[in-house]
Amino acid sequence: INLNRVSAMRARNAISQKELDNARSSDRSARAELRSAQEQLDMLLSGYREEEVLAQRAAVDAAAAALELAEIRLRDALLTAPQDGIVLTRAREAGAIVQAGQTVYTLSLVDPVWLRVYVDEPQLGRIKPGMAVRVRVDAVPDKEFTGRVGFISPAAEFTPKSVETMEVRTSLVYRLRVQVDDPDNVMRQGMPVTVTLVEP
Incomplete structure (x- = not known):
């Protein structure tokens, strides 16, 4: 509607050519947005394709595996003694970086x-x-x-x-x-x- 109005005004020489060009550009942009919105609406109405569903399920599985790995690492970072005992020596301070198998505490078992x-x-x-x-x-x-x-x-x-x-x-x-x-x-x-x- 706006393009038609501007075109009529340009035909009567009431506006400049630049204003007509701007109106045509706005019309093309609006039509492109309409096509994109129509495609999204069609996708929502028809539902997701099977490959998209499978891709999302794979992403969920990957996130679950990453969560499980993070929980394992968190449990591994917690030091627990195999039995009750008394700490004899502390070989590492809190916050120290240690390798697997390095001594952190020496315990004397009581039972x-x-x-x-x-x-x-x-x-x-x-x-x-x-x-x-x-x-x-x-x-x-x-x-x-x-x-x-x-x-x-x-x-x-x-x-x-x-x-x-x-x-x-x-x-x-x-x-x-x-x-x-x-x-x-x-x-x-x-x-x-x-x-x-x-x-x-």
């Missing part, structure tokens, strides 16, 4: 309590896994704890300096691991103990 015991070769033949033992500590001399032999090392080693034995310190010994019952939480890391075998 179960394991003792590292050394025996010389002549006594090794008397010891079997599951054998009962009695344990005494200097902190509570009148109390006796019960325990059982767990692991027996298959290889000999030199007696550690921290072990007090009747024999020469450089003699070969075998390492045992003894699980002990400590309901009163008396034993501490590095505490010396005396272990006596309970003969069957």
Whole structure:
């Protein structure tokens, strides 16, 4: 309507050629917008094509996979101890960047309590896994704890300096691991103990 009106005015020489050109340009722009709007309306009325639906489903699946990966990384960033224990050392400060497998904390487990015991070769033949033992500590001399032999090392080693034995310190010994019952939480890391075998 506007183009027709402007064209009539130009025919009577009432307006300039530039104004007619502007009106024609506006008419072409409006017709292009109309075609675009009509195409969008036709798409909405006819519904989405199958390939478009499949593409959107793939995008949703990709977003779900990205969310799952982010949740896994968040869980991996949370440090949890496998068992209850006491922190002995903190090797890394909060906010430090660490690689997989690097030590962040050193824990002393409180349940179960394991003792590292050394025996010389002549006594090794008397010891079997599951054998009962009695344990005494200097902190509570009148109390006796019960325990059982767990692991027996298959290889000999030199007696550690921290072990007090009747024999020469450089003699070969075998390492045992003894699980002990400590309901009163008396034993501490590095505490010396005396272990006596309970003969069957």
